[in-house]
Amino acid sequence: MLGPKKDVSFKKKEHLKSQKIISSLFTNGQSKVIFPYRIVWRTCELPQPVPVQVAFSVPTRYFQTAVDRNRIKRQMRETYRAHKHQLLDNMSNTDQQLAVMIVFIAKNKRPFSLIQSKMIHCIRFLSNTYTNPHEENL
């Protein structure tokens, strides 16, 4: 990738905020576990003109203090921000909009290298599921 500059920002409108969409994700969405993450996603209409909206979640059950939860969420957000361009490119080729929720399901803190490598794995998985059928139709 030499020509266009990579989009590494992560602004407010790319956050998944609507409570209705989140609840519909957990009732109707598809799910896959890529340890230490659980990904829940679904195609639907989003309130903002962006290809993907993402939310991150860390359960209170395993991390009682808010400081630990915030730190893990910040690390997840940073890794997503740095590597999201592949998913965005694929989704902007299609006409669909994607809502994704990523839940941290490990019970202990994990090093940043693991968080980063597994997040890249997740993004690659999502982008593959939404590019392949489109190319077959073409």
Next chain:
RNA sequence: CGCGCUCACUAUUCUAUCGCUUGCUUGUUUAUACCAGUAAGAGGAAAGUCCGGGCAACACAGAGUACCACACCACCUAACGGGUGGGAUUCAUGUAUAAAGCAUGAAGCCAGCUAGUGCCGCAGAAAAUAACCGCCUCUAUCAUUUUGUUGAAAGAGGUAAGGGUGAAAAUGUAGGGUAAGAGCCUACGAUCAGUGGUGGUAACAUCAUUGAUGGGUAAACCUUGUGGGUUGAAAGUCCAAAUAUAUCAGCAUGCUCAGACAUUUGUCAGAGCUAAGAGCUACUCGUUCGAUGCUGAGGGGUAGGGCGUUUGAGGCUUAUGGUGACAUAAGUUCUAGAUAAAUGAUAGAAACUUAUUUGUAAAUCAAAUAAGUACAGAACCCGGCUUAUCGGUGAGCGCGCAUU
């Protein structure tokens, strides 16, 4: 110099790359929005939610009951169950002694069991207006006898001095007194209550005097006094998609007339009426109700969004007053505002602490290596309390050692 305690302050720093939220400015744009620049961006506990207040909505003549909370005195405060100072009590340490005491420090919901009720296991005669044993007197009987008496068992009384208990046993000691005893009397004390004097704003202390002396427990029910209306920003208020819809207006189905088709019901198109009709009433007037669909208006209001929302009992400095909490005056300052929830991620360096090793006669000096740098994240805002916390700085106090 080392150790400990108390109080106050502080809560690692810098660089590079990439990024987040908010405000302001410029440009593009009808506007949202986007680009660029610039400024700001977690705490001492933001935590627990244990108290108090502001603020908001609802309720409310007044009084009482219930319920809840509090409880030595004075002061501080917007208020408090918080704080400051003082008093009494208890405990610890030191000192001293026959015992009290004195000094220092700490602690606590320190109103009232002399308003009433309840409770006090085991042990013990008895756990509350105590006679089981014991001691003493009297009565009559029996035995004995030195004719004074002594003993036995029985009855009637008196008596709280003594009795292996227990957390607690009826005001302690000494003397008098008595049949035996007893605050029955006296002296020195103890506790409680009243009156008066002195000191103190007061709690209280102290002295004098009078009277009394049947335990503990209210963090037992309760009594007395004081205070409390209820609910909490998911309060409240404004705007307002989609869908359904109260209500209003118009049109149509409607009603009447005649015509065509058709076995009657019915179907088709045309003209007229905005009512027809029903209820109330003997009648009129009057008044109320009046199905369905479409279109438009429209109220409440869901999703969502705005305000509430960060200038406030505000912070800092200085001066004055006060033992102090704190107050007053002057000057100065504006310093987070997110909402699946911003304030960061990664890399490197420095600083500090601890440990080990090496150098040096030795070290608190120097170097190297390793580990560590806490607790913890605003969610309407303040004042406290409680709990968590690697460390650092300053002040005061105490102890130990060394030197003079």
Next chain:
RNA sequence: AGCGGCGUAGCGCAGGGGUUUAGCGCAGUUCUCUUACAAAGAAAAGGUCGGUGGUUCGAAUCCACCCGUCGCUA
């Protein structure tokens, strides 16, 4: 954000109005019965009553503060 309840043996519960040995059921252990297992019967063991302080002569119980856990308000 605002509230309320519950922590007792491995598990599920009593006991709370104060003092006597903290009990019940199930499970586990040992023994009896049986050729053996199950069932039944008997016996013993297992608890600092979530933690720390306080009130009291005495606290599982009363009071205060913490810790854990469950639930409600939408």
